[in-house]
Amino acid sequence: AQARVLGFKPGAGPLLPVVMRLADAAAGPPSGGGWAQLARAVAEELAAVGVPVLLGVRPVEGRVPLLLGLRAEAERAAVADRVAAALRAGVERADMREAGGPPPVVVVGVPGGWAAASAGLRHAAETAAAAQGLPERPWYDARRLDIDLLLWRLRDHPDLAAFVDRAIGPLRTHDRRSKPPLLPTLETYLAHAGRKAETARELHLNRQTLYNRLARISELLGTDLDDPQTVLALSLALRARRHVAVG
Template sequence: VRARLVLLAVAGPLATVHRMAAERAAGLLAVVLMQARQEEELAARGRGDFLTDLAEGRIAPEDAPAQARVLGFRPGDTPLLPVVMRLAPELSPSGNWAVLARAVLEELASVGVPVLLGVRPVEGRVPLLLGLRSEGERSAVADRVAAALRAGVERAGLDRAGSQPPVVVVGVPGGWAAAGAGLRHASETATAAQGLDDRPWYDARRLDIDLLLWRLRDHPDLAAFVNRAIGPLREHDRTSRPPLLPTLQAYLAHAGRKAETARDLHLNRQTLYNRLARIGELLGTDLDDPQTVLALSLALRARRHTT
């Protein structure tokens, strides 16, 4: 926190004692501001501890509303929307989390729904619960919340150049009985989503495959599967040009529609056909076979979690 202390000579010229008093006052104000910031961060951490305990089942659903009210969260009987933001790993231990919590809460004030926001600096997470008026406003609220979270990260100075952008995952609305599981699912999904294409926010329900693959990241069978499925392409791209993995990824993303794939890659049709033929030759597979397409899609998504 930066501040400037201005001493005005109103009734007469400034004397030495006035300057000494101003210097002492500046030191005292710095201590007060530091204490306020620490208290704010401790409060944000306390809310983060409550949300984490709820997610990990240490708080019973029937006890959660009363504890939430103590923390200032009174959503009533409306659906609760779990949201988790995860920062890049290199940012999680450091940063001004008090500024982040205050900035995000100020940004969220315009959303117009009850919010309980906490911080978990060690894990680099910001968990939230929001009270919706109806489940139908989930997408609209998620858009505004994601924008507020990113604005808060920028205001707190946690958007360092070269670091991965924050990942925001939005869970499924429900009551207190589902809130804990929703927070846990969103938290794990936010970790699994790191390294994906940047989006304002991710729907936790659409990343269940990525979450499953992330949970298998240390299993040797996953690395072996990726190597069997796309190993020849990875080896080709290490030594030859043009790389073929981006072509395969775009082709599968467009569900095998060659015209759309060619437009996406800025290629003419014949060049795309030649690359697809080369991919099929290297892999010894038929790119029109549904089982092959499924295996390749899973392998491309799993390669982020393997060395």
């Protein structure tokens, strides 16, 4: 009933929660433009998206939550593309992005009914915080970032920092003291699921140089990079290091 009063009248399809978090939200609400101007600019941009929109603004948390009325879940990705572009355009128009700073993070949640809308927005908001520092994308799918969200929730737990230090501490020490750094090699290697040709191509290395670096990584860590449990632990540690302060 409150949504109808605000002019939000979705059809019988699912509701899609979306949250935009400004890049410097952790340091407090950004200066410039003002949140009222941001709300107007975003609302104007969203008017062209072509679906019902219920827009909110949360200056204290540095984020903009919204609900979208979909006709069917199948249009989720296409609508998300248009909404993410509209949100970013609104930020630029309102001058709410620091010069040279990273773009805002847009997280698209899980479609559902009214009963799930509140939880869906909370999930998307937390995921937007957890996505800070990830490789830039127009928007992030909340369903694909559950591991990052879990690690972010554990960010203040000393056991997580200890795990990261045990798993990749020797590489961090090496990279502070020696060249070339090895953490980027490991990260790229794991991102390509251990496919050496693709790893070498992305890093612009010849195969033998890559083999030498991988051997050095295995030596420093005392692990076998072909062991699935080792790969899992290293992957988690690399993702968790964004959220913890380790030496």
